[in-house]
Amino acid sequence: MEVAQEEKKKKMKILCLHGFRTSGSFLKKQISKWDPSIFAHFDMDFPDGLFPAGGKSDIEGIFPPPYFEWFQFEKDFTEYTNLEECVKYLCEYIMSKGPFDGLLGFSQGATLSALLLGYQAQGKVLKDHPPLKFFISISGSKFRTPDICDVAYKDPIKAKSVHFIGDKDWLKLPSQDLATAFDNPLIIRHPQGHTVPRLDETTVVQMRGWTAEILLQYSSRNLEAGKTDSGDTLKVQNAAANGKVDKEVEIVEAAKA
DSSP states (O other): OHHHHHHHHHSEEEEEEOOTTBOHHHHHHHHTTSOTTTTTTEEEEOOOOSEEOSSOOTTTTTSOSOOEESOEEOTTSOOEESHHHHHHHHHHHHHHHOOOOEEEEETHHHHHHHHHHHHHHTTSSOTTSOOOOEEEEESOOOOOOHHHHHHHTSSOBOSEEEEEEETTOTTHHHHHHHHTTBSSOEEEEESOOSSOOOOOHHHHHHHHHHHHHHHHHHHHHHHHTTSSOHHHHHHHHHHHHHHOOOGGGOOOBOTTO
């Protein structure tokens, strides 16, 4: 039991934020469609949104309730309700349950995750938390009001990021715009709509390599600090090598494409 707990402590932690009027359990099920090797060396946390769903959920009849939302918004996505309360709640959650190394989000959860990353980079939130290192965005978008944009997206966000964008997603263009807020983003396009997509073999290998690079950086830093041994680093280096994909078959496009 103690060995298992120690192993869990060694893993990098990802905070995973679900979409509008769904739940942490639903996002966990969605991500379970992905090859388990992608996140095998990460500890993933799937909390529920702060507020109970205030209307009909798109997953009614597909996945059991309860359903939640992180904040509320007007149709043009320029007016928000309870957003500040939500950000405060998540910062307290991150400080009490973390530290976390990265964020993963779908739709509203991805939009909120990017906001936290931008705010932290500008010193607005999480000042006493280590910098969040990476971000996996699935159908995310930017906030649109100047008071938020002028802070959160003021400078390119340095966190390592990958952005899943669906060809049939109604948030396709906003998702592309969100990617431009990040420094050197990786964009993976898929033919599906507003969903957590199933990954083909090429994308599985690509994502395995992407997460292996994160683990390699983490392992190298810990080795320098004396928190791990060279054997652990060698294992991660091998994983990174096995996760690389021939550049000719990568599903990668420039952020401004």
